[in-house]
Amino acid sequence: MPVLVLCGSPAAGVPSAPARVIDPSTPIATATDQGLTRGDGVFESVGVHHGRIHDLEPHLERLAQSASMLDLPAPDLGDLRDAVATAVREFLAPLDAPPPTVLVKIVYTRGGAEASPDRPAGSPFGFVYADEFPDPRPARRDGVSAITLTRGYPLGIGASAPWLTIGAKTLSYAVNMAALRHAAARGAQEVVFTTTDGFVLEAPRSTVLVRYGGMVSTPEIDGGLLHGTAQRAAFEAFEARGFTCDYRAIRVDELASADAIWLADSAFLLRPLHTLDGRELAIDRELTGAVVDDMLARA
Numbered sequence: 024m025p026v027l028v029l030c031g032s033p034a035a036g037v038p039s040a041p042a043r044v045i046d047p048s049t050p051i052a053t054a055t056d057q058g059l060t061r062g063d064g065v066f067e068s069v070g071v072h073h074g075r076i077h078d079l080e081p082h083l084e085r086l087a088q089s090a091s092m093l094d095l096p097a098p099d100l101g102d103l104r105d106a107v108a109t110a111v112r113e114f115l116a117p118l119d120a121p122p123p124t125v126l127v128k129i130v131y132t133r134g135g136a137e138a139s140p141d142r143p144a145g146s147p148f149g150f151v152y153a154d155e156f157p158d159p160r161p162a163r164r165d166g167v168s169a170i171t172l173t174r175g176y177p178l179g180i181g182a183s184a185p186w187l188t189i190g191a192k193t194l195s196y197a198v199n200m201a202a203l204r205h206a207a208a209r210g211a212q213e214v215v216f217t218t219t220d221g222f223v224l225e226a227p228r229s230t231v232l233v234r235y236g237g238m239v240s241t242p243e244i245d246g247g248l249l250h251g252t253a254q255r256a257a258f259e260a261f262e263a264r265g266f267t268c269d270y271r272a273i274r275v276d277e278l279a280s281a282d283a284i285w286l287a288d289s290a291f292l293l294r295p296l297h298t299l300d301g302r303e304l305a306i307d308r309e310l311t312g313a314v315v316d317d318m319l320a321r322a
Contacts, residue, residue, distance in 0.1 A: 025154040026113045027051070028106045033131055033149025034096040042106045044113055047152070056148060058132025062195030064148075065089035067129045070253075070289035071111055071153070072319055074121030077289065079107060081252040086129060089191040096147050098131050103149065110153040124156040126290050132194065159291040163315055166297035166306050167286070169213035169226070170206050171275060174198075178222045178272065179245070192249055199227035213286060215278075215299065223273040229286035229294075230254035233273060234266075236282060243270040253287040253318070260317035264310075283307055292318050 027047040031040025045051075058064030067082040083100045090098050107127055115121055134148040181189030202214045215231055216224040223242050225231055230251030233240050239261045244250045258268040278284065284296040284304060293315050295306045 024114075024117075025152065026110045028110045028113075028151040028153075030102055030106050030149035030151065033098055033102060034147040035099040036097075037099070037147075042102065042109060042151075044109060051150060052148075053135045055135040056132055057134065058130065058148065058194050062193060062197070063093065064130065064132030064194045065093060065095065065192055066131065066194055067192060068289050069107060069127040069129065070156075070292070071114075071121075071125040071127060072292070073123060074115055076107065076111055076127075077318075077321070078252045078256060079104065081255065082129070082289070085192060085250065085252065086131060089188075089193065090131060092185075092188050092191040093133075093193065095131065095133060098147075098149065103129055103131075103151070106149075106151040110151045114153045122155045123158050123160060124290060125153055126156040127151060127153045130194070156290050159294075162291055162294045163311060164308060166295040166304075167212040168210070168298035169215050169286075169296050170209055170211045170300050171215045171217050171278075172202055172205065173219060174216040174224055176218060177220045178218045182245070190244070190249060196227075202227055211298070213296070217275050221275050223275055223278065224248060225251075226286050226288075229288040229291075231273075232257060232285040232287055232293075233278065233281045234283040234285075235280070237266055239266050239268045240271055240273055241268075242273050251287055253289050253292055256318045256321060257285070257287045257293055257314060259321075260314040263317060264313065283310075285311070 025047040027045055029043045029045055031042055052059045065086055067086045069079055069082050070077045087098055110127055114125055129151050131149045134146045206214045214227055223231055225248050230241055241254055242248055261268050286294045293311055295311050296304050297306050
């Protein structure tokens with residue numbers, strides 16, 4: 024059963040109220056919460072694999088960075104860390120054995136524009152929600168199909184237009200979800216976003232990794248991308264197996280000569296692409312499985 028933990032005071036420097044585990048069907052967002060009405064908030068999704076929380080600290084650090092980019096009050100990472108631990112403990116407690124993957128979402132918003140019975144106007148709002156994620160193992164083994172779609176801006180837009188909050192993990196995911204629906208209508212499961220000047224960006228919910236021989240590359244984050252937590256873990260695993268890993272600008276036309284392409288994220292960890300824009304790609308199941316095993320072995 025899903026677990027919902029309501030954070031009493033998610034902002035740093037605010038007198039802390041204890042986090043509360045409440046019924047997940049309880050309405051908690053007010054009609055004026057700006058995360059709901061404007062997407063004015065940030066979030067992180069933390070993977071819990073076979074009962075172990077993975078990469079929590081990088082997720083919390085990225086949440087704080089995203090909040091700063093939105094000029095949100097700094098989140099209280101200690102309170103959020105405790106809320107995640109509570110959610111995972113409460114979720115796993117009644118189970119005989121942990122499922123392959125539980126996904127824990129941390130949400131932090133600007134709060135309501137008007138006061139509510141339990142929060143003053145402008146008070147940041149936060150909660151943590153844990154639920155079982157569909158078994159990721161088939162996608163890790165068999166891969167997924169994807170199409171390339173333009174994101175509508177050139178490489179490096181984040182530096183020249185910081186108000187676009189490129190590189191922050193915000194609640195404004197309408198474009199990402201629309202892209203996935205468009206892909207599904209075309210018979211694909213995923214999307215690889217590209218720039219208007221011909222460079223690879225990321226997937227709606229994943230980081231793109233590309234292998235050329237003994238080199239594994241991912242698009243440079245200075246181009247305006249999220250720094251993927253699973254991507255960092257995957258790089259460690261690839262490097263431990265003798266690969267060289269780097270961040271660089273990857274042109275879309277380079278994908279045609281790649282030996283392998285993966286998507287990395289906290290839920291699936293690593294999924295190979297078996298098809299891109301209708302072109303079949305080779306899947307190295309042995310290498311993918313070994314890297315995923317290495318990622319699972321760390322916490």
